[in-house]
Amino acid sequence: MSAPESEPAVRPSPPSVVHDGALELLRDGRLEVAGRLVEATNMTLYCSIALGERTAACVYKPVRGERPLWDFPDGTLAAREVAAFEVSEATGWGIVPPTVYRDGPFGPGMCQLWIDTEREIDLMRLVRSRNPVVRRMAVFDAVVNNADRKGGHLLPMPSGHVYGVDHGVCFSAEDKLRTVLWQWRGKPLAREAVTMLAKLEREIEDGALGRRLRELLTLAEVEATWSRVRRLLDTGVHPYPSEDWPAIPWPPI
Template structure:
C-alpha cells in the first residue's frame, strides 16, 4: 500500500473499539483501488495509537440495488453480527464523525504478506468455513479473495462489507467449497445465539439502528433458514455466484 505500518502492542477488541470511537484521526492517504472513498488514517487516544480505515458516507457512490441507508452503516452492521458469533471475523468497526463527516472507521489489519490468497480461498480452512456461514447470514454480495486478510497465526479476517444485508438473495462469494454440506456443530450453536440476539437482544437493537426493518427481518429469516436446513447454502440460480474479479 505504501503506508508505514504502526508499531506497538496489539490491541484487544474492547480497547480498539474505544480508540476508534474516541481517538483523534489524521488522514495519511487514500486507497485508490477502492471503488468508494477509502482513507488510511492514524488514530490516537492517550497511550494508544493505531492505523485505521475511514470510509466517509459522503464518498459513497449510489447503488441501485442498495437504495436504503448507507454502505458505512452496513459495514458496522456486519461487524455487530460477526461480534455476536464470537468468531472475530470482522475487525473492530464503529460509525462516527471524522475529518470528512460521518462514516465507518475500522481497525487496520496488517495481513501476512507471504500468504497465497488463491491457495487460501480454495482451501478447507476452518476459519474460512466460519466466514462462509457468516457471509450467508449477512447476504454478502462481494466476498472476493482480496477481502480476506490472513494473519501469520492462522486467523483470517474479512473486510469490505458495504454490500451486505439485501432483502433478496445476493450471496456472491469465492467460498463455495462447502455448499450443501452439513453445518459444523459450532456454527449451528452460533446461529441459535444469533437468532435469539436478533429477536430479543442487543444485536437486534443495533441492527434496527443501522438497517431498515425489512433488512433486519430478512437477516433473521436467513439465520432461521440456515438453522432449519442445517447445511451450507447452494448458489442462487438468479444471481452470479462468484464476484468479479474473484481476487
Template sequence: MEPSDAGGLSADAALELLRTGEIAVEGRLVEASNATLFCAVSGGDARAHCVYKPVRGERPLWDFPDGTLAAREYAAYELSEQLGDGLVPPTVLRDGPFGVGMAQLWIDVDETVDMVGLVRAGDWRLRRVALFDAVINNADRKGGHLLPAPSGRVYAIDHGVTFHGDDKLRTVLWNWRGKRFDAAERALLDGLGAALDGPLGEKLDDLLTQSEIAALAARVDRLRDQGRFPQPSDDWPAIPWPPF
C-alpha cells in the same frame, strides 16, 4: 482479535481508540470503489492505523439505498461480535475529517500467505467466514476481502453490500456448499436467532431497515431449518468479479 495483528492493541482498547481518538488522513486506497482512506488514529498514549470510509464518499448503487454502506459495515461487525469469532476487525461509526463514516482498525497482513491457494483449498479458517456471509447475505465476498494476519487468524473486511432483503449471496467461498452444519455452527445459529429478538436486534434497529432485519431473521431461520450451507443460485452470478 490478536494484539499482534494490530500494533499490540487489544480489541477493547482498539474500540475505545476508534471511538474517541483523533483521526488524521495519511492516504487513500485507490483500488477501492468508494472513498477509502488510510488514517492514523491517536488518543493519549495509544496510536494505531485505521480505514475510514466517509458516507459522503460512497458511490450510488442501483440496488442499495444511498448513504447506507457505512452502517452496513458496522452492522456486520456487530453481528460478527454476536457470533463471538472476532472475524471482523474492531469497527465503529463516528464523525471524522469528512463527516460521519465507518472507521475500522487496520490489520497487519502476512504477505507470505497465498490467498488464492488458501481459498481454493477450502482452508478450515474460512468455513466460519462462509457461514457469516450466508447470514449477512454478502453480495461481494472477494478473496481480497480476507486478511491473513501474522497470528494465523484470517479476518474479513468490506461489508458494505450486505443485509439486502433479496438473496444476493456472491462469494468465492463455495467450498462448503451443501455440506451439513456441525454442532458448533448449529449452536451459533440458534444463539443468533435468539439475539435478534433481543440486544442484537436493538442495535441493528439504528443501522438497517425493518424489512432488512426481518429478512435477516428469516435467513437465519432458513439456515437452521435446512441445516446446510447454501448452494449457489441459478438466478445471478455466484462469484463476484473480479474474484480477487
C-alpha cells in the same frame, strides 16, 4: 435437516483486539488522513488515530464518498459495515475487525482498525482451501447476505486467524449472496456453526443484537437476516449458489 458435521478439535482463537480498547480508540481518537486507497471503489482513506498514548492505523470510509448503487439505498454502506461488525461480535468468531460509525474530516462514516496481514500466505490457495476458519466466514457471509466476498477481502494473520473486510453491500432484504467461498455448498453445517446460529437467532429476535441492527438497518433487512439464520438452521447445510444471478463476484480477487 442434515446432521451437523464434526470438525477439527484445534482452531485459532479470534484475537482480543476489541477488548484491548480498540473500539474506544476508534470512537474517540483524533483521526488524521494519511492517504487514500486508490484501488477501492468508494472513497477509502488510510488514517492514523490517537487517543492519549494509544495510537493505531485505521480505514475511514466517509458516507459522502460512497458511490451510488442501484440495489442499495444511497448513504447506507457505512452503517452496513458497522452492522457486519455487530453480527461478527455476536458470533464470537471475530471475523470483522473493530468497526465504528463516527464523524471524521470528511463527515460521518465508518472507521475500522487497520489489519497487517501475513504476506507469505498464498491468498488463492487460502480461498480454495477447506480451512475451518475460512469456513466460518462462509457461514457468516450467508447470514449477512454478503453480495461481494472477493478473495482480496480475506486478511490472513500469522496466528492462523482470518479477518474479513469490505461489508458495505451486505444485509439486502433480497437474496444476493455472491462469494468465492462455495466449496462447502450443500455440505452439513459444522456443529459449532449450528450452536452459533441458534444463539444468533435469539439475539436478533429478542436481544441486544436485534436492537443494534434496527439502529443501523431497515426493519425489513433485520427481519430478513433473522430469516436467513432460521433457514440455515432448518436446512442444516451451507447454501447453494442461486441460479438467478452471478454467484461469484467480479473480479473474484
